Amino acid sequence: MKVERRAVLEALARIVGAGHVLTDPRLIAGALVEPRGLYQGKALALVRPGSTVEVAEVLKLCNDAGIGVTPQGGNTGLVGGQTPDETGDEVILSTQRLRAIREIDPHADVMICEAGVTLAEAQAAALEADRLFPLSLAAEGTCTIGGNAATNAGGLTVIAYGTMRELITGVEAVLADGRIVNALSKLRKDNTGYDVKGLFVGSEGTLGVVTAASLRLFPNPRARATAFVALKSPQRALDLLSIARERLGAGVTTFELIARFAYDITLRHGLARAPLAGDHAWYVLIEASSQIAAGFEDAFSGALEAAFDEGVIEDAAIAASLDQRHEFWKLRDSIPEAQIHEGGSIKHDVSVAVGDVPAFLAEATKAVEAFEPGARVCPFGHLGDGNIHFNVSQPEGGGQAAFLARWDAMNQVVHGIVARMGGSFSAEHGVGRLKRDLLARTKDPGTLSVMRQIKAALDPNRVMNPGKVL
Structure with missing residues (x-):
């Protein structure tokens, strides 16, 4: 077995370069555990290909040798989908060297990013072209576009823009046997058969490795307004959502509900400042935006005034500055950290x-x-x-x-x-390892059968992210 391992490692080094095949447990320790520490694995090596062709060669080698491959981007997933098992026989395939933003097309409103580009980098590149890539997550400084695609990331703006599945017009992916699937497209309309890209979005690396994605862009908003609102119940929050949509339409981009306990522990541990005076049972962080600046702030405040007049909300504060907006968001984003202290x-x-x-x-x-x-x-x-x-x-x-x-x-x-x-x-968050058995127990049998058949067709040797999802 040692000879076989050495031969595989030498072959991997010939593909990606010896400096990009890491075997020292101390150097790859961070890649062996998921953020909450629920899963701790081992690996034969962490391999960092620098191109789609190198990804293809690595996968073909591993497939032929029967070695499992765990794809990994920013290692921010919360269900163990990016963590190798405990045998030490799997290879972690890191996409972090796939860093190119290949194209930004402002006319088509599409940007093509390689898998290792972080979400924050993609957002910044879009802004430089006066466009918006709206996906927003707490881990956006670390999570990668490939991981976002593989997990069908959601986040804070789904209410307005949808999940990653709605934000992708095409993908480039590599199958287990090394075949490259070039389904990158900038088209909004393409009725030529099956939605191949859709197979890989949300597949959690079990069907192949996403190496690039075509991302939908949107006009950059010219006005934005944010408010922190207090109300007595989740039903009142729904009433506020209805009023906001009636008055602002699709301009409502975020609508976050926060329970009193979540609010209190965040303040208790000094992670944020109180946006409102007094005690309330529930809170909402609402944000809206528009490409038309004129009159937008009046429309936003008018929606809140209407909600107050109808007895829907008890109190509200509209961010008067960018710093105040950041303070509102800091409270929302700090809730998971506050829970750790509890x-x-x-x-x-x-x-x-x-x-x-x-x-x-x-x-x-x-x-x-x-x-x-x-x-x-x-x-x-x-x-x-x-x-x-x-x-x-x-x-x-x-x-x-x-x-x-x-x-x-x-x-x-x-x-x-x-x-x-x-x-x-x-x-x-996906299925990964954490919810694999739950999926098997609860998923519609017909749907589960189709999923298994797709897996068998694209990965017959079951080397792609083994033990995850199915």
Whole structure:
């Protein structure tokens, strides 16, 4: 086995260069564990190809040798999809040397980025061309376009622009046997058969490696307004969303719901400043934008005034400066960190129909508190698209290990409610290793059969990200 490993490593070095085949556990330690520490793997090597051709050669070599390949971008995923297993027999294929922004076409409103370009870099490149690439995530400084495509990333602006699937017009990908699929396209209309690009978006590296993507761009907004709003219930938040859409239309780009507990712990641990005075049960961070600056601020404030007059909201603050806007967002973005200070946290990335969110929150909170007395529910997230991060912090004074040991059992409680409401147990984080068994238990059998047939056709030796999704 040692001779075979040495031969593989030497062959990989001939493809990408010896300096880009890393085997020292100390050098690749960060790539072996996912951000929450739920999965810790080993690897034969971390390989960093510098071109699509090199990716193809690496995959062909591994496929022929029967070596599993774990594709990895920025290593920001939260379900273990980018983490190798514990055998040490897999190769991590890093896309971080695929750094080129190949083209920006402002007439077609399309930008072609290679897989290793970070989301923040793609956003900045679009702005330089006076365009907007609207995908926005907390990890945007680290996560990569290839990873965003492979996981069908969602984030903060789905209400207005959709997930990564809606933001991609084409992909370049490499199959397990080294074949290059050039489905890059700048076209909005192309009715020539199957949606091949769609196979790879959301596939989590189980069908091939995305090496580049064509991304949709939008006109850069000329006006933006942000407000932090207090209200008494999630149903009032839905009422506010209706008023905002009536008055601002598609200009509503973000609509984040924040529970009182999430708000309080963020302030308690000094991670943000209070945007509003007084105590309120629920909060919303709402943002809207427009390509027409004239009258936009009046329209935005008018929507909030109407909501106040109708008794929908209790208080609101409109950001008067860029710094104040950043302060509002700092509170929202700091909630996960605040939860760390509160001890163990069992997390759920779920979605239901937007109108069902209030009922889901009420039923799930009651069920969790009955299941784990003293547990502190910490829901927040993207109310505008029905995606709520229904997190649960351990009881005060309780044992963290004992609480986290009930992770699967609590998942069953929450996911059972989600299923009854026709929702999803993975709204935007994917399946990876964490939710693989749950997918097998809950996915429609016909749909699951199609997924398995596609996997068998494109990766018959099952070397692409083994053990993930299916």
